[in-house]
Amino acid sequence: MKKKVLLMGASGSGKTFLGDLILNLWDCGGQDAFMDSYLSTQQNTIFSHVGVLIYVFEVDSRNMTKDLEYYFNCLSALRKYSPEANVFLLVHKMDLVKDPRIPAQVLDKKRGELMEVSGDTPITVFGTSIYDETLYKAWSRIVHTLIPNASVLSKHLTTLADACGATEVVLFERTTFLVIATSSPPTISTPPQPIAPPTPSAAPTLQPTHPTSSRSSLRNPGFSSPPMSIDEGSSRRQQQSNHSNGYLSDYDDPTIDDELDPHQLEPTRYERTSELIKAFKHSCSRVREEFHALEMELADFTAVLDELTKSTYVLIVVHNPTIETAALRMNIRLARKKFEELQGDSLVSQS
Amino acid sequence: GASSSADSANLTRSKILLVGQRSTGKTSILQFLFNNLDSKQTFYLETTTRVTTHTFEYAALSPISRFILTLLPISTIIPLELWDCPGVTTIDTLNVPLAQFSTIVFVFDIQHVTQIPIVRFVDFAAAAYQDNPSVNLEVFVHKADTLSEEYRIDSFRHIQQRVTDELAEIALEYEQIPINFQLTSIHDNSLHEAFSRVIHRLIDSLPYLEDLMNVFCANSQSSKAFLFDIKSRLYVATDASPVDTPTHNLCSDYLHMLSSFGPLYRSITASPPRHRVVIPSPPSSSFPSS
Ligand SMILES: Nc1nc2c(ncn2[C@@H]2O[C@H](COP(=O)(O)OP(=O)(O)OP(=O)(O)O)[C@@H](O)[C@H]2O)c(=O)[nH]1
Ligand SMILES: Nc1nc2c(ncn2[C@@H]2O[C@H](COP(=O)(O)OP(=O)(O)O)[C@@H](O)[C@H]2O)c(=O)[nH]1
Ligand SMILES: [Mg+2]
Incomplete structure (x- = not known):
């Protein structure tokens, strides 16, 4: 039986906008989106088999008491019919809070109120607006929790990153380009070795190697589908104890020290990547070309963005200039089967 | 030719004069093309009160063809000096001879x-032509986005006709003065395409570059190739096949996307050594041997 997502909130709170996004998102989850603005009499039909409740509040709602009352009723019904559901609360239209110092305080206050009304139901509160990247981040976080084996995905992305000598590997949902999972950041800050310039005469190698990796890359020339275990002893990546995913630890989590990441890539890169690709897909559609994949060899890095599974894209970012994009593409090809399997395990409806 | 150690102050720059009525979009055009100003932000530009010059040179060139971009380690320099004027500027208040300018871009607001x-344009055109018959006269019928397709084309034709009529009024042979008319807007890629054409008329080596692009297309079986200036996204040359606007737009958008990607995944530790690899060491013969 498929689980559904409920998107609720007072009228005018912005659900229609959010709904467009979530419907897309649901293609990826293989579940049904369901929207309602008010409690109906058929409570049991609405609140049964709910995987996620997303409830939208307006940051300066004129009638917060009433909003909270509705919410309380929904939550009670949810607890009765789907006690396992995840609850996400969006405090939306944050852009309307003008003073730049105030949003955090406003959000904290709302969060307090909402936690009180929610009793012992665990909730996650996001401040969002359609005018900046906050909504993107909130959705990415929600998608992430919807994928039961996100930590497994992250682990395999890390393996793929190691095989490619990549700095980072990011998995995106195909239509929305929301981040699903990322590889965990490398920790050992091996001082960057001056890398020898590629000799033009050398035959291009399809076998990616990572000179600074202590693990012999010959042992794992491509990305193979049989069970991959991360070699604990020699992995150059952060061992995630309580954080299964590098992406999750990127923000909102004070326990992770950003200083650990020797690369310190731009923090808003995922949202920006999503915007850039979507804009470019749009440009392609205007000349009736279809976007499939992207190879970039820029001054700062080499990257390949390609389809990984039917519903995902993968981005591999490499800083080592000796690694060829052809090698990255071959690794993606070899990784496809494994990721389809992983996705099959996770995204197909639970019965 | 300029040696690699050429002091930029010593270069002879092609001077381009931008004139037009107040608020026609002259400053927006320059800021949009050469300063990466977002089209929405041009709304906040203040009116220009005195003649302002901006210098600009082309640096890294990169050919794009069928979405393959290669950064070429060469540095062709096309030094430009752009003059932005207040709306009220006349030939007299300009205070420099028109003959100094290789190009005059006259900007019309399509709505007015x-x-x-x-x-005013006809006066400028006649005077400039008299001082220097080889001057490039360019007309941007700007803010094209404000009119629907049909009205846009109508008013574009209308302007061309009236300009020709007015010139013939002054002297019959002036009807023959070559003037390039283009529809432009900062809300799409038309301004990039238009300004690229303006630049082409200033590049002496254009025929050779075009030949190279032809050879490139033939040898790589590309249907189209543009040689772009990365920073301004103006194309410096293209092969002999006609430029179709949608293809140009796509290449320009592609370049824009790549440049926006650059800073996102720059690593503070890994990128610098990479830079050292990419930048070619100068050949030892490049120093002046005097
Ligand atoms: N719709 C539209 N508006 C434009 C376009 N280009 C410029 N504008 C707007 O036109 C207004 C005037 O632009 P400016 O660049 O200041 O014009 P200007 O010719 O430099 O004006 P002066 O300095 O006063 O002579 C601004 O509000 C711009 O946002 C365009 O292509 N389309
Ligand atoms: N300021 C602001 N307005 C928003 C935001 N999101 C949506 N809106 C506006 O809120 C209004 C109501 O949105 P809609 O999605 O129709 O609400 P629904 O009734 O819950 O479906 C629309 O006019 C939107 O433009 C936001 O983040 N900030
Ligand atoms: Mg101005």
């Missing part, structure tokens, strides 16, 4: 093409 700007 009355007799006044037409007469």
